[in-house]
Amino acid sequence: MRNASLTRQRPDAAFVVRIIGIVLFAYFFFGFMLLPCLNTLTSIFTTKNAAGETDPWAVIRFFFAGNMSRYVWNSLKLALCLVVTVNVVGVSIVLLTEYFDIKGANILRLGYMTTMIYSGVALVTGYLFLYDPNGILTTALANAIPGFNRSWFSGFNAVLFTMTFACTSNHALFLRNAIRGIDYNTVEAARNMGAKPFKVLWKVVFPTLVPTMFSLTVMTFITGLCAMSAPTLLGYDSINPEIVRLAGSSVADESFPQARAALLSIILAMFTIVLLTVLSAYERKGHYLSVSKTKAKLVKQKITNPVWNVLAHIYAYVLFIIYMIPVVMIIVFSFQTYGAIRMKKLDLRNWTLINYFGKQDYEYLTNRGTYKLRKGSISGLFANDATLGGIKMSFILSILAAALACLIVVVACNYIFKSRNKKSGIVLEYCLLFPWLLPTILICYSYRTYFNSDAIWYVGNMNLYYAENVRLLIVLAYTVVKLPFSLRMIKAAFYSIDSELEDAARNMGASGLRTFLKVKLPIILPSVLAVFALNFNALFTEYDMSATFASSYGTSYAMVIQSMCAEEGLYGYNVNASGRRCASTVFIMLVSGLILYLVYGVGGRDLGERLDAKARRKRIWSRMTGVFRRSGDSGVAEPGEQL
Secondary structure (H helix, E strand, O other): OHHHHHHHHOOOHHHHHHHHHHHHHHHHHHHHHHHHHHHHHHHHOOOEOOOOOEOOOHHHHHHHHOOHHHHHHHHHHHHHHHHHHHHHHHHHHHHHHHHEOOOOHHHHHHHHOHHHOOOHHHHHHHHHHHHOOOOHHHHHHHHHOOOOOOOOOOHHHHHHHHHHHHOOHHHHHHHHHHHHOOOHHHHHHHHHOOOOHHHHHHHHHHHHHHHHHHHHHHHHHHHHHOOOHHHHHHOOOOHHHHHHHHHOOOOOOOOOHHHHHHHHHHHHHHHHHHHHHHHHHHHHHOOOOOOOOOOOOOOOEOOOOHHHHHHHHHHHHHHHHHHHHHHHHHHHHOOOOHHHHHHOOOOOOOOOOOOOOOEEEEEEEOOOOOEEEEEEEEEOHHHOHHHHHHHHHHHHHHHHHHHHHHHHHHHHHHHHHHOOOOHHHHHHHHHHHHHHHOOHHHHHHHHHHHOOOOOOHHHOOOOOOOOOHHHHHHHHHHHHHHHHHHHHHHHHHHOOOOHHHHHHHHHOOOOHHHHHHHHHHHHHHHHHHHHHHHHHHHHHOOOHHHHHHOOHHHOOHHHHHHHHHHHOOOOOOOOOHHHHHHHHHHHHHHHHHHHHHHHHHHOOOOHHHHHHHHHHHHHHHHHHHHHHHHHHHOOOOOOOOOO
16 A cells, blocks of 8 residues: 555656656746847846946937937838838739739749749849849940949849849748639629629739738838848848947947847837737738638639730739849859859850869969969869858758757647647747747847856856857757747648547557657658758858857858858959859759758658658559569579679
8 A cells, every 4th residue: 555655646757758848948938038138128228328327228319319210210111112012023923823824824933933942142142243333234234225323233222122022932932822722703703793804803802812911011021121131232221230230349339339239129129029919910800701612723814905915924024034034144154264254244155163163273463563373262162161161050050950940849739739728838839939029130139148158057157159159059049030930830730630540549558659759740740841941941041140140150151152242352362252152042042942842842742642652652663673573584684694
């Protein structure tokens, strides 16, 4: 009896694991999500004036008296303009490829989706290659149009133009799915009642797209507000580049730069919180479309008016050219010599792989009139130590962060679904969504300032911003930023798990861990792999976060590409920086394209489709081996075999 009572008092393994999980998550949430951001907020009101006295309102007064408001207004102006231009272009490309009957729609769709395989710094540098004062298209326009301003592609106009076409990827993905979900019976009913095509589009089609368009509009506004790559490279004063600049400044250079950076970060956070709150409230209202019992697949609509039909085709192919020209030119010039790239003139007779694999010395004329040799000044993508270092750094950090984010979310979702309608599950979910309320740059800036100290006890009094420790800090920032997106996607996969399968496994005596590994994981695995791939794709080419940390020990691939813009010159150490930049962009396209194929090709198949594919491969292999066996039996010699 005594032994039995002791057994009953001893906690079971599941309870111990649950307690350990709660403690670890509380440590992660408070230590790496909440406290750093609170420190940024309090730093604004602990600023010391010139006399060394704490002045809580010094930064606020400086904001209204100085030029900080200009950065806020510029970001707001960019965000508002992007809402208009991105929606116009984004809705256009979806209607042209999915709703209207446009010749060559499949080819057009591929062109419109090219921004999905290269973005951020790579995309901006690609546009600079074409449109900067000495760019290919700028030079062509200057030769064709007398008095053409070669400096047109700079500042606000350049940023708006670049980001307009860069930000339509979400429309191509999500709005495409929304328009494909329209019931054609509703459209046909409106046509039968005498409604003209454009009236059907306005009165029937557009209302079904409003929820998706509203979400895309909010996300576009946030993207414009938090823009980093384009304003930095194109010379536009906005919030994020100023935060990065202030974060690297000192008190000796200007007044309380750290507190000013913190204030700008908090302003970004306030805008983000308000917008996401509005979006959540709008989604909670619910939006429904009444359809027929038998849903019919949408049939593309012909434009009967010949004039409008011609104009629609012209518009579609003009957009296609705008999307495709940077891609084509970057690929072509990546195989050209330094001289051809520098002069922006194609030499189809001289193709080279030097921008990828080559390495040559470069002889240059000094100011004294003598020639000198600079070894390895011309180096390709895979022959340049700095570029290879950036690739290696981004690859390792991105894989670790993408895997860690997926692991955390999978464990959390498993707990949430096991504790449905419990407060603990709801609290856990909201904690994982917390980083969505904050701009990425605020999280990274908070990490940089908070962990740049050896007084943080819960990390072992170790300065995480010092030397190589910053790589761990970057991985943590990457992971935290990707948690909300991973949660939304993986949680949807958990809804597809039939509860009866779990009940059957439990009735057969399977433990919780075994049930998860053998029943749940095979079902959610395609979605988890897809989320992992998308996270890796985004982190591999990210620039904002690594630039905020601004550490030589955490130089990412995107930062290396950005540095190539200012690296090239007659007396520079990397003369063919522009050629290597083109090659780097092509490399990013290949990596991103492979990732997208894995996500939407292989990874997009469910468990049944994967099993069918496996069975087909097995049957093909059996036939092939059977043929070889029959060949061997008939006395036909196989390769390398003597009779």
